[in-house]
Amino acid sequence: MKEAQALKGHLDTLLLAVLDSGPRHGYAVIEALREDSGGRFDLPTGTVYPALHRLEHAGLVTSTWSVVDGRRRRTYGLTPAGQAQLHTERATWRDFAATITSLLEPAPCPATS
């Protein structure tokens, strides 16, 4: 449960990361989130759609409509602003993770003579 909440807190970045490899429709985005998180992503999947809409209104993703099997399908892709945002988020996350890791990992024992 804690993991799911932590993932939810980073949902925007995770969505941008999933779209980095190319445009996907909503269900494909959800599948990628689930697979790439090793099944830990267990938010109600219907709530991912409004998050994608919010990213679109922020100019970070763009969407196009098509018709598949008689159904309307919306496919999302990253905008240049979205790619820049993802780049920034990745760098920030790496710095943060390195800092926390260096604090949490036990320091090697000093050599004794």
Place this chain on the structure above:
Amino acid sequence: MPGNQLIDAYLARLAGRLPADALDELADGLTETYRHHLANAADPRTAARRALREFGSVEEIATAFTIQSPGRRAARMLLATGPAVGAAWATALVLGHAWHWPVPGPARLVFGLLLLLVVAALATAAAGRSHYARTRAAVIAGGVGLLALDGAVLVSGVLAAPAVAWPLAAAACASLARIGFTLRTIPRIISS
């Protein structure tokens, strides 16, 4: 539509609360989820139940869409900036002795009533949590009312003020900025 009674009923409940585009998108995702479970050897009823459980309740979906809707964000922005614009006009009106301006009493009354209605509409939109369409209608009504208020006060200031002083100019700039924001935002909310 997937043609499954449970899923059709679920989408019908969402239909009254979400825009058509959002509903089409959810129907597509739900159909894919249903097919995924159906392919994993579940019978249609079980597959539909699993797909709906995975998707979330109608309330969860409607709330997620409403909370993140552009209309709700715009309403909060207009409410947050309202006191600053109001203070600018209050300063300009007090320093300009606006009570001597030739504005008819009924017009002042209509202005005051419209202001109350606009604040109520924007507050309704800003507080909306689970009814997307109602939130959108409230912010559109509030935004249009705000355009009328800003327009009225600008025209009154230009026509009735004996001279243009800097507080009046500052208040006019604040109103023009808000008019610009509202005119840009309302079409996006209508199309959302």
